[in-house]
Every structure is written in C-alpha cells, then in structure tokens.
Amino acid sequence: MIDLAVRVAGVQLRNPVVAAAGTCGYVDELADVLDPARLGAIVTKSITRAPRTGHPPWRLITVEGGMLNAVGLANVGLEKFLVEMLPAAAGLDTVLIGSIAGNSIDDYVTVASAFDQEDRLPLVELNVSCPNTDDGLVFGENPARLAELLGEVRPALGGTGMLVKLSPNVGDIVAMADAAVGAGADGLTLINTVAAMAIDVEQRRSRLGGGGRGVPAAPGPGHGQKPSGPATAAGGLSGPAIHPIAVKMVHDVSVSVAKPADVPIIGLGGVMTWQDAAEFILAGATAVGMGTALFVDPRLPEAVVKGLRAWVKRQGCASVGELVGKLEH
Numbered sequence: 001m002i003d004l005a006v007r008v009a010g011v012q013l014r015n016p017v018v019a020a021a022g023t024c025g026y027v028d029e030l031a032d033v034l035d036p037a038r039l040g041a042i043v044t045k046s047i048t049r050a051p052r053t054g055h056p057p058w059r060l061i062t063v064e065g066g067m068l069n070a071v072g073l074a075n076v077g078l079e080k081f082l083v084e085m086l087p088a089a090a091g092l093d094t095v096l097i098g099s100i101a102g103n104s105i106d107d108y109v110t111v112a113s114a115f116d117q118e119d120r121l122p123l124v125e126l127n128v129s130c131p132n133t134d135d136g137l138v139f140g141e142n143p144a145r146l147a148e149l150l151g152e153v154r155p156a157l158g159g160t161g162m163l164v165k166l167s168p169n170v171g172d173i174v175a176m177a178d179a180a181v182g183a184g185a186d187g188l189t190l191i192n193t194v195a196a197m198a199i200d201v202e203q204r205r206s207r208l209g210g211g212g213r214g215v216p217a218a219p220g221p222g223h224g225q226k227p228s229g230p231a232t233a234a235g236g237l238s239g240p241a242i243h244p245i246a247v248k249m250v251h252d253v254s255v256s257v258a259k260p261a262d263v264p265i266i267g268l269g270g271v272m273t274w275q276d277a278a279e280f281i282l283a284g285a286t287a288v289g290m291g292t293a294l295f296v297d298p299r300l301p302e303a304v305v306k307g308l309r310a311w312v313k314r315q316g317c318a319s320v321g322e323l324v325g326k327l328e329h
C-alpha cells in the first residue's frame with residue numbers, strides 16, 4: 001500500500017496534488033467536474049477585503065506553451081465570500097486553503113483575521129505575487145517589505161497555517177523565500193505566473209484588455225497615435241512554458257531555505273502530467289499545485305495522483321514523502 005499523504009504546515013493532505021488559486025473559482029465550481037475527495041487540497045481564488053471587478057476583457061488568452069491572464073484579482077470581496085461562497089464549499093471532502101490578496105498591510109490583516117475564525121480554512125496562502133495589478137507586487141518584490149507584512153499577518157492568524165506564495169518576477173527568489181521563512185511562513189508556494197505580454201500585430205495592441213506591469217507606450221514614429229495612453233496591458237504566463245523555470249526555483253529555494261528550516265514547499269507551474277509533479281517532488285516540493293491544467297481537463301489531477309502512486313512504488317518507496325528533495329547529484 002503506497003502512502004500518498006503529506007503534511008503541509010501541520011495539516012494532513014490525503015495526496016500531494018493541490019488545485020491552484022484562481023483556477024477553480026470559489027472552489028465548489030470544481031466539484032461539478034472533479035470529485036474534491038481526489039485532491040489533497042483546493043486553494044480559493046484570492047480574496048480581497050473589498051470586492052474587485054478586475055480588468056476588462058480579454059482576461060485570458062492562449063499562447064504557445066500555456067496561457068496569459070490578466071484577471072486583475074476579480075473577486076466578490078471578503079464579506080460575500082464568507083456569507084455565500086465559503087458555506088457552499090464547506091461540505092467538500094478536501095482541505096480548503098484560503099488565498100488572500102491586498103494592497104496594504106491592513107487589507108491582508110483584515111482578511112487573515114476573518115479567515116482565522118473559519119474552521120474550514122486550516123491554512124491560508126498569502127498571494128504577494130500577482131503580477132497583473134499595478135500594485136500587486138509591492139510586498140512580493142522586496143524582502144524587507146515582505147517581512148514587514150508577515151510580521152503583522154502572522155499574529156492575526158493565530159493557529160492557522162500561513163503559506164506565502166512567491167513571485168518568479170524578482171531578481172532573487174531565494175532572498176524572498178528567506179525573508180518569508182524568517183518572518184514566520186509555515187510553508188511556501190512557488191511560483192505564481194511569469195510577467196508576460198502578447199501583441200495583436202494587426203491592431204498593434206496588447207491582446208490583453210488590462211493589467212499593470214507594462215510600460216506606457218512611448219510616443220514616436222509610427223506609435224504616435226496615443227502619446228499619453230494607458231500602460232500597455234500585460235499579464236501572467238502560466239502552463240507548460242513556465243514549468244522548467246518553476247522546477248529550478250523550487251530546487252534553489254528548497255536547498256537554500258526550505259529544507260534547512262524544515263518548511264514545506266508547494267511546487268506550482270505547468271504541471272500537466274505525473275512526471276511534471278514528480279520533478280517538483282524530487283526538486284524539494286512536498287505538494288504540487290495544478291492550475292492551467294484544470295482549464296485543459298479538470299480531471300488531469302486524478303491522472304497525476306495515479307501516476308505518482310505507480311512512480312513511488314517503482315522507486316521502491318512506501319510513501320511519497322520519502323522522495324521529497326531526493327534528487328541525485
């Protein structure tokens with residue numbers, strides 16, 4: 001009998017496969033197409049203190065090797081989430097992880113305090129890494145600012161486990177991981193989407209409708225029609241194209257920060273197959289997220305769990321935990 005159960009920040013997941021933030025709505029939507037009992041955990045879409053309408057269309061487009069999104073953290077806000085969405089998801093037979101986003105320390109603390117009151121949310125994940133809002137990276141790109149944020153959020157969470165989701169759009173992700181663990185992170189999720197852009201060459205416009213991180217279009221020969229136009233819409237790349245980037249980041253963070261501190265990693269980015277998931281586990285991830293894959297086929301996580309079970313057996317192990325970080329050098 002192969003044991004696929006893993007522990008993340010003190011919480012037992014029945015297997016290592018986690019449905020990623022923002023890719024299964026407010027959670028219960030996914031239950032229409034995939035039995036939640038097949039998953040280790042499901043992360044909610046990021047919830048902010050106030051409702052957010054997000055960016056104008058197009059918010060989601062396909063590109064070679066994955067997709068680009070500029071959703072802009074659209075969500076119903078904390079109050080409606082607690083009154084309507086969480087009760088609808090509460091009966092699901094899996095671990096629920098509440099994702100939190102915000103523009104200020106106060107925003108995060110408010111949502112964190114509310115989530116701490118909810119028994120159905122034993123873990124929260126702080127999204128400090130969304131690249132598609134103008135302000136979404138304020139905490140995620142500077143170690144001192146991140147430590148300051150976590151220093152306030154950690155006490156607000158009481159006994160709730162605090163996962164911190166890191167952005168790949170930084171010079172040194174190991175420094176960010178180090179700051180997060182130093183400030184009390186009980187686990188790390190990496191990576192969020194990679195900042196990216198796609199252009200409609202006939203229209204000479206971004207293919208995305210909105211989204212922050214582009215640079216305002218410069219006036220100049222052939223580009224002078226909108227000299228003071230808005231920042232060029234950019235978004236976040238997800239899917240197979242980012243998988244090898246994520247594997248290296250998980251590996252580097254595991255070796256330098258997570259393993260020495262005994263902090264679990266949820267490896268995330270482009271997992272479509274059990275082999276992708278196994279790579280993350282060998283690189284040092286305790287659990288593995290799947291996001292874009294759910295848009296391709298929401299049942300892919302089941303195939304990943306099945307493939308992992310057979311792989312663990314072939315490796316001569318009794319549990320998946322024995323293979324975490326067991327990359328040969």
Ligand SMILES: Cc1cc2nc3c(=O)[nH]c(=O)nc-3n(C[C@H](O)[C@H](O)[C@H](O)COP(=O)(O)O)c2cc1C
Nearest residue numbers: 020021022046127191192238239269270290291292
């Ligand atoms: C449509 C869409 C919406 C997302 N929304 C969120 C979100 O609300 N919060 C968050 O932390 N990450 C969000 N993400 C990022 C994913 O959770 C994940 O980090 C990223 O897509 C990489 O994993 P993947 O390649 O398996 O999709 C979103 C991704 C997509 C594609």
